[in-house]
């Protein structure tokens with residue numbers, strides 16, 4: 640059991656959706672939360688990252704800083720998705736080793752798994768097959784991050800762990816149509832179509848791929864739970880254990896938003912991986928389960944969108 644009480648906890652990437660959820664969640668722990676702005680620490684630069692870490696002396700780190708984006712952003716910016724993520728994780732994980740940080744959690748994503756992994760995907764499916772081409776750049780970087788944690792554990796006994804969340808959604812998400820993930824994209828499209836009185840909205844691909852979704856506040860709660868209780872090599876899946884098709888998701892979002900028009904498919908856009916439901920067994924066996932139901936979660940995010948972005 641690792642106690643966060645009285646500890647200096649650095650949330651790297653605190654302005655992102657996951658990082659900000661971690662900051663919210665850590666407020667109920669008796670710890671001192673550290674954050675670094677881009678001006679204070681350039682996480683892609685080793686010297687800048689190390690200097691910031693040396694002066695702020697974190698006891699533990701949640702590594703939630705990353706270049707993230709949806710299927711189109713991944714396809715458009717492969718160099719940044721690979722380079723930025725490799726640099727950020729290498730600088731922080733190596734820095735944590737150099738400074739003797741007590742505990743570090745690296746956050747990845749379900750896209751680390753082979754495109755055709757048996758479903759639901761258990762942790763041991765890692766590196767058993769080819770990746771989904773639309774996000775292999777990001778996936779390769781995230782696999783490297785898991786292996787960095789395991790390597791420093793094996794060679795130096797560092798208590799570095801990895802958690803792989805499923806597709807996350809929540810307040811603070813990116814609602815930009817070109818770079819966002821599917822959930823915020825559909826919320827925005829349905830909302831704007833409702834305002835315009837449009838007949839239809841257009842979703843990318845066939846609508847048949849299945850995706851699993853987890854509210855980011857559930858994810859943050861799982862991460863804090865793992866930080867306290869998990870200390871081993873190998874990553875842990877963080878998911879809801881349930882998935883639905885993109886068409887079903889679109890219908891649900893339209894119902895919540897109150898848009899009653901048609902759903903049209905843009906077949907020039909990629910489907911990506913057909914399915915990536917992760918097994919939730921390992922995390923469940925550690926006594927954690929999600930609390931936020933998908934429909935309620937989408938309703939609260941739509942409310943957040945109306946208040947902050949619409």
Ligand code: GDP
Nearest residue numbers: 709710819820821824842843844848909910911
């Ligand atoms: P992925 O999980 O890495 O594939 O990333 P996304 O969340 O970007 O996409 C998930 C699925 O939703 C893919 O099959 C997309 O083609 C589909 N999708 C449908 N409409 C949209 C949209 O407007 N934006 C995005 N990003 N994906 C969409």
